[in-house]
Amino acid sequence: xxxxxxxxxxxxxxxxxxxxxxxxxxFIDIEKGEIISVIGANGAGKSTFxxxxxxxxxxxxxxxxxxxxxxxxxxxDRIVRLGVTxxxxxxxxFPDLSVKENLELGGYTLRNGALKKELFDLVxxxxxxxxxxxxxxxxxxxxxxxxxxxxxxxxxxxxKLLLLDEPSxxxxxxxxxxxxxxxxxxxxxxxxxxxxxxxxxxxxxxxSRRTYVLENGRIVMEGKSGEIKGTKSIIDAxxxx
Amino acid sequence: xxxxxxxxxxxxxxLQLGAVYALIALGYTMVYGVLRLxxxxxxxxxxxxxxxxxxxxxxxxxxxxxxxxxxxxxxAGVGYIIEKVAYKPLRGAPKISLLITAVGVSLFLEYxxxxxxxxxxxxxxxxRPFEVVNYDLSLxxxxxxxxxxxxxxxxxxxxxxxxxxxxxxxKAMRAVSYDQEVAALMGINIDRTISFTFxxxxxxxxxxxILYGIAYPQINVFMGVMPGIKSxxxxxxxxxxxxxxxxxxxxxxxxxxxxxxxxxxxxxxxGVIFVILFLVLxxxxxxxxxxxxxxx
Ligand SMILES: Nc1ncnc2c1ncn2[C@@H]1O[C@H](COP(=O)(O)OP(=O)(O)OP(=O)(O)O)[C@@H](O)[C@H]1O
Ligand SMILES: [Mg+2]
Numbered sequence: 001x002x003x004x005x006x007x008x009x010x011x012x013x014x015x016x017x018x019x020x021x022x023x024x025x026x027f028i029d030i031e032k033g034e035i036i037s038v039i040g041a042n043g044a045g046k047s048t049f050x051x052x053x054x055x056x057x058x059x060x061x062x063x064x065x066x067x068x069x070x071x072x073x074x075x076x077d078r079i080v081r082l083g084v085t086x087x088x089x090x091x092x093x094f095p096d097l098s099v100k101e102n103l104e105l106g107g108y109t110l111r112n113g114a115l116k117k118e119l120f121d122l123v124x125x126x127x128x129x130x131x132x133x134x135x136x137x138x139x140x141x142x143x144x145x146x147x148x149x150x151x152x153x154x155x156x157x158x159x160k161l162l163l164l165d166e167p168s169x170x171x172x173x174x175x176x177x178x179x180x181x182x183x184x185x186x187x188x189x190x191x192x193x194x195x196x197x198x199x200x201x202x203x204x205x206x207x208s209r210r211t212y213v214l215e216n217g218r219i220v221m222e223g224k225s226g227e228i229k230g231t232k233s234i235i236d237a238x239x240x241x
Numbered sequence: 242x243x244x245x246x247x248x249x250x251x252x253x254x255x256l257q258l259g260a261v262y263a264l265i266a267l268g269y270t271m272v273y274g275v276l277r278l279x280x281x282x283x284x285x286x287x288x289x290x291x292x293x294x295x296x297x298x299x300x301x302x303x304x305x306x307x308x309x310x311x312x313x314x315x316x317a318g319v320g321y322i323i324e325k326v327a328y329k330p331l332r333g334a335p336k337i338s339l340l341i342t343a344v345g346v347s348l349f350l351e352y353x354x355x356x357x358x359x360x361x362x363x364x365x366x367x368x369r370p371f372e373v374v375n376y377d378l379s380l381x382x383x384x385x386x387x388x389x390x391x392x393x394x395x396x397x398x399x400x401x402x403x404x405x406x407x408x409x410x411x412k413a414m415r416a417v418s419y420d421q422e423v424a425a426l427m428g429i430n431i432d433r434t435i436s437f438t439f440x441x442x443x444x445x446x447x448x449x450x451i452l453y454g455i456a457y458p459q460i461n462v463f464m465g466v467m468p469g470i471k472s473x474x475x476x477x478x479x480x481x482x483x484x485x486x487x488x489x490x491x492x493x494x495x496x497x498x499x500x501x502x503x504x505x506x507x508x509x510x511x512g513v514i515f516v517i518l519f520l521v522l523x524x525x526x527x528x529x530x531x532x533x534x535x536x537x
Contacts, residue, residue, distance in 0.1 A: 056425060076431075080425075080426065094419050094423070105416055105424075108427045109428035154426075157427070
């Protein structure tokens, strides 16, 4: 693969929680402008994988390179400033703050007022539903709106790479579809690369270019999402009717 | 008329004590907010504030506003060091380790400073920085000390409010107290925010120490123990982690204490505070303004 097009390269990532091994020798890479997905069952290590990229969880071994620079071991706030933001599992908006304040916190690292304004307008045009609810407390939003807010908040950090942890969690099929359409839109319009972690293998395979399958902390399969979708073991394990 | 005047007078005295408790309670509640820790050494920072002011006033004849500023910087520095040395190495450790460490820091400060070479364990007379003046307002009197206490507390609260709700640093403090992990994902430096919160809390406790020294001019290395506990109860009463709860709680505790001394007996003045704690824990453990109970 062309090195210059590479955004992030993760090599040999191993993470333990005390005696529990959560990730084992994981290799994943993502190109600029790409959407990749990581699918797996409960406890496969998906969230751990994203938390390790953001610096919240420290890896025991391995390296994480962002545009050729190792970011493994940096504090989470440093990593955000390098252009990696995340929408955590369960969204975790600040419930007692207004929608506007939540978005402002997403832009905490920005010094440039014009950029902040541009991103704010971008978020509101991408998620018009937030526009009408700017003053409302985030805790009173519906699940889908909270997901949009969490994504908007992450976009406010001006990311090169956006990490999404189970965006479909707890949402109806219709809202899930809407969210995934917006994920594609963000990727297309702004060229933001996206790592999508999902239990909903259908949606993940449908909306990503490449997919990694995680089982018990190990990558057991990887490839073009279209090809993975047709694999028998995947159909049996993740797409079964 | 007589009784109204007496009631009002006690109320003013209660506000005076309550203001000091409110200043201390803020530190407990803010530190709890960002670290989920009851910083038992906080009462001792209040004590340090009184001692630093004592030295500034008695050894250097400097204006009172400078006493406040220098003392606040000193206690903030001590707060910073305590956090760095004692609590920061324990990030991610079980809560109980932090709590035990806090008790250890408190005992260390009290007994180390009570050494004869340092502050000694004796009571020391706190020098009055100015002559006491009584203003007779017919129904009750106020002293210039009380005016100083109310003015200082008022200014401190306004500045704190502006800091927390109007500055970027304050926004970071609030975010960290809501959800530390997500705050980090917003690009907030968690350790720096925690340090800063300790410093602000310690500066306020320092102000409380000076005011207490001026109002009740006997100081001692153990003087922080009871006000510390009562202010902690004030913070719990208002809802731990909630800024305005600590202020209201502080005033309620101060007024209760003074009223019990005035109308019952000063023997019960400490006891009643524990009765309040008992009732809060029984009836509304999350405090007056608390919404949910945080797991510690
Ligand atoms: N803080 C922690 N302490 C100890 N073990 C943990 C911790 N976080 C996760 N684990 C364990 O690590 C493994 C991977 O967890 P992780 O949350 O990464 O899974 P996941 O794929 O995101 O699961 P889910 O689909 O349920 O969100 C699990 O066995 C989990 O129990
Ligand atoms: Mg997960």
